[in-house]
Amino acid sequence: MFPCYFGSALHSQGVEELLDGLDLYIKDKTYPAEFGAKVYKIARDNQGNRLTYLKVTGGRLKVKDIVEGLNEKINQIRIYSGEKFEAVQEVEAGRVCAVTGLENTRPGQGIGAEEESDLPVLEPVLTYQILLPDDCDVHKMLLNLKILEEEEPELHIVWEEQTSEIHVQLMGDVQIEILQRMIKERFGVLVEFGEGSIVYKETITAPVEGVGHFEPLRHYAEVHLRLEPGERGSGMQFAAECSEDILDRNWQRLVLTHLEEKEHKGVLTGSPITDMKITLTSGRAHQKHTEGGDFRQATYRAVRQGLKKADSILLEPYYEFRMELPSENVGRAMTDIQNMFGKFGTPMIEEETTVLTGSAPVSLMRGYQKEFTAYTGGRGRMAVSLKGYDVCHNQEEVLAESTYDSEADLANPTGSVFCAHGAGFVVDWDEVEEYMHMEHTLESGNDDEMNVMEVTLPKRRHSSIELTQEELDAIYVRTPDPKKNRSTGPVTVRVKEKTREPGSAYQDPKWEARRRAKAGTEEYLLVDGYNIIFSWEELKELSERDIGAARGKLADILSNYQGFRKCTLILVYDAYKVEGNPGEVMKYHNIYIVYTKEAETADQYIEKTVRRIAKNADLTVATSDGLEQVIIMGQGAHRMSAPGLKEEVELALKELRGEHLGRQVNLKNYLLDYLDEETAKQMEEIRLGKEKC
Numbered sequence: 001m002f003p004c005y006f007g008s009a010l011h012s013q014g015v016e017e018l019l020d021g022l023d024l025y026i027k028d029k030t031y032p033a034e035f036g037a038k039v040y041k042i043a044r045d046n047q048g049n050r051l052t053y054l055k056v057t058g059g060r061l062k063v064k065d066i067v068e069g070l071n072e073k074i075n076q077i078r079i080y081s082g083e084k085f086e087a088v089q090e091v092e093a094g095r096v097c098a099v100t101g102l103e104n105t106r107p108g109q110g111i112g113a114e115e116e117s118d119l120p121v122l123e124p125v126l127t128y129q130i131l132l133p134d135d136c137d138v139h140k141m142l143l144n145l146k147i148l149e150e151e152e153p154e155l156h157i158v159w160e161e162q163t164s165e166i167h168v169q170l171m172g173d174v175q176i177e178i179l180q181r182m183i184k185e186r187f188g189v190l191v192e193f194g195e196g197s198i199v200y201k202e203t204i205t206a207p208v209e210g211v212g213h214f215e216p217l218r219h220y221a222e223v224h225l226r227l228e229p230g231e232r233g234s235g236m237q238f239a240a241e242c243s244e245d246i247l248d249r250n251w252q253r254l255v256l257t258h259l260e261e262k263e264h265k266g267v268l269t270g271s272p273i274t275d276m277k278i279t280l281t282s283g284r285a286h287q288k289h290t291e292g293g294d295f296r297q298a299t300y301r302a303v304r305q306g307l308k309k310a311d312s313i314l315l316e317p318y319y320e321f322r323m324e325l326p327s328e329n330v331g332r333a334m335t336d337i338q339n340m341f342g343k344f345g346t347p348m349i350e351e352e353t354t355v356l357t358g359s360a361p362v363s364l365m366r367g368y369q370k371e372f373t374a375y376t377g378g379r380g381r382m383a384v385s386l387k388g389y390d391v392c393h394n395q396e397e398v399l400a401e402s403t404y405d406s407e408a409d410l411a412n413p414t415g416s417v418f419c420a421h422g423a424g425f426v427v428d429w430d431e432v433e434e435y436m437h438m439e440h441t442l443e444s445g446n447d448d449e450m451n452v453m454e455v456t457l458p459k460r461r462h463s464s465i466e467l468t469q470e471e472l473d474a475i476y477v478r479t480p481d482p483k484k485n486r487s488t489g490p491v492t493v494r495v496k497e498k499t500r501e502p503g504s505a506y507q508d509p510k511w512e513a514r515r516r517a518k519a520g521t522e523e524y525l526l527v528d529g530y531n532i533i534f535s536w537e538e539l540k541e542l543s544e545r546d547i548g549a550a551r552g553k554l555a556d557i558l559s560n561y562q563g564f565r566k567c568t569l570i571l572v573y574d575a576y577k578v579e580g581n582p583g584e585v586m587k588y589h590n591i592y593i594v595y596t597k598e599a600e601t602a603d604q605y606i607e608k609t610v611r612r613i614a615k616n617a618d619l620t621v622a623t624s625d626g627l628e629q630v631i632i633m634g635q636g637a638h639r640m641s642a643p644g645l646k647e648e649v650e651l652a653l654k655e656l657r658g659e660h661l662g663r664q665v666n667l668k669n670y671l672l673d674y675l676d677e678e679t680a681k682q683m684e685e686i687r688l689g690k691e692k693c
Contacts, residue, residue: 031093035059035068036114039105042150043098050150051078051098052105057114062090067102068112075101107153124156124169125317125362125386128176129194132166136189139631142166144187155179164635169199171386198363200398201315201389202266202307203275204229209442210306211432213416214297216424220286221294223255224441226279227306233275233388240280247283254292255280258299267307267406267414268314268399274389275315278303281441297417304414305429308406314395319365320387323356323372325380330354332375340364341393359387523567524613526606527645528623529554530574535624535642557649559589564652570594570609572602603631610635 003021007014036058043051065074078085078098091097108117132141142159145166149155156169170176176193184190210225230237238259240252259280263272285295321342323333330347333356337344342360349355365384372382392398406414414429416436427435533539533550543550555571562569571588575581575595583597596605606621613619614636621632624642632639640648675683685691 029094031056032058032113034113035061036110036112037061038114038117039109039111040107042105042107044147044151049100050103051100052102053096053098054105054111055096056091056093058093058112060090060092061097061099070102070104070111072102072104074099106150124154124171125199126172126196126366127158127167127169127199128196130166130168131192131194133189133191138164138166141187141189141191145183148182148186152182168193170196172196196366198316200269200271200392201274202268202271202312203273203315204307204310204312206311207442208306208310209281209440210302210304210309211416211436211438212298212300212302212305213418213427213432213436214294214301215419216417217419217422218289219291219294220284220289220419221298222284222437223280223295223298223302224282224436224438225259225299225302225306226281226442227303227310228277228279230275230277232390234277235274237277238279239277242280242282247280247285251283251285251290251295252280254295255283255299258296259303262300264300264303265409265412266312267304268312268404269402270404270406270409271314273307282438284438301413301416304406304412305416305432308414308429314392314398315389316392317362318359318387318390319362319384320359321357321365321382321384323380323382324353325356325372325376325382327352327354329376329380330356333372336368336371340368361393362386364393523565523618524620525562525565525567525569526609526619526621527558527569527571528602528606528621528625529571530602531623531625532642532645536646555588555591555593559591560656561649561652562590564656568592572596572605574602607631607635610637 003025005014005018005021007018009015035056037054037056039052039054041053043053045051061074061077063074063077066072067074076099077088077091078100079088079091079095080098085098088097105111110116130141130145132138142157145155145157145168149157154175158167158169159165160167168179170179180191180193204227207226207228210227211222212225213222215221226241238256240256242252244252259278265271266273283295283298325333327349334344334347337356337358337360340360341364342358344356344358347354347356369382372380406412416427416429416432417424418427418435419425433440529551533543533547533554536554539550539554542553551573558569558571569591570593571591572594573596575583575597578598581595581598583600584595586593594605596602603625606623610619610621610632618638619636620638620640622640622642622645682691
């Protein structure tokens, strides 16, 4: 029996009866005492506060509680009714609420005892470029779209750093219309979409071992991974077979975390890898020097090194279709499917109608609906659904059109870093196994019997490049790690050269090209003046009494620093509020000081300068403005925070003082030191009384 109610919410008819029926027939759910909650929505209020909508499924939730697994605190609990809400101190199991203070939640996430929801069934197969109006800031819009992506999990926003373009992965035209309207309503910008392209994926055809090693000075980690192809549609799977006698359990868990935390790129087109099982087979840590960030680097490099060795293939999405069409049009449909490299089963004939089912690549079936309707005279019906990914039908053509270079992808390096004679050196992916510190694991397949041996490196001559700690940390910037060690001294990293015969002048041509390119590049440092002043405590205190004195002191500090760095240093100050100000550039000792013109901020001046010279110069911008850092990195410049600049200045001053104090200065003047040899000899005899003056 099914209870049935009739009414109209618009006219307030039958509402009370329906609610009474729900109360009568629905049993109250019993919730456990252990706390649990399910996140089902992310939004923002009018003030921009991030709201996490959730249902408490166990225990109680109170204000100021620390959420288990997130280490974040609940600042406020709101019970919403439309756009209005009531702030409460706690909610019990069964209640729905919105909370503030949580920054790392996502829809479908289980908190506490609650389990995660299943992944979405639909997966986008097309990528579109978002075309912005000329007066729209691309980086500001990127941040807005990332906020929208948090609220709408089905969106996949992708930032193409090389071309400074925003791409979005969608299913088709319907989602485009919805997204276009949402952007217009939320941000007041009418965007257009470029022609869609296919979202490819990559996999491998046979098992392979990947080795990653990360060992700059005072760091150490080595990881061995077995990469195996999986069944179509199996996705990514991760496991560990390494003995705890070889690598402690906590390091193994860390490696698995690093494998799961990101979407690894393939080496053919830079597309995500899929249908693969990656197993940790061996590894090594150092008792004193190993950190979590070292295993992050070693793990990423092991995946990429394995992919470079493997036979990779390209996968493309396929549609599963069902066609109902007149029998006289079956021949045309079957011919079209074959031309689209598709497959179909035995036609099923039903009177004058025939049903065809099968699959075909999305890239060739896009837009076929219109053609199908035309040649069937509107009497045919076709429905498609995403089947999944399979081998690409035109891999050679796709690779020929792709501009991706796995060796030029600095964010996903394929080589490893080793250490010898107190300095690190970079080894290309195809030579890593000559230097690795562990045995191969792919052949034996039994890690318990694996003997660890130390490999004695062959004697090779190296050319060294001195790198500061900041430049070493640039590796960590591209793969951020919450735990970062900052040592005080410079770190030496050497780039290895080919083995040479004694007396030979041969050098690695790749290294020589990089050395010449680096030597011919002019170095610039742009400093956001007021951002630095208000970030450095001593300058901030001085600015409260005299802002001019703070500007002068910063200029003096940077002048000394420029004398050490020998770069072109530009100090930029905001003067956009000065009416009629045309802007000013002045030379102060060995640096340049810029006061921006009216209606131009320091950020705008820096962005304009970065766009103009970043491609042909080594450019660094010193600022702690988070948005500004994102923008300048997108334009190809390096970033340096205000604390980082302060540390650099202090290190430079320390080295200058060390050089000065290390000099042997004679503080006494002797007359004989300034006389010619004959006169000095005569004066010495007079001093000894052998001769009278």
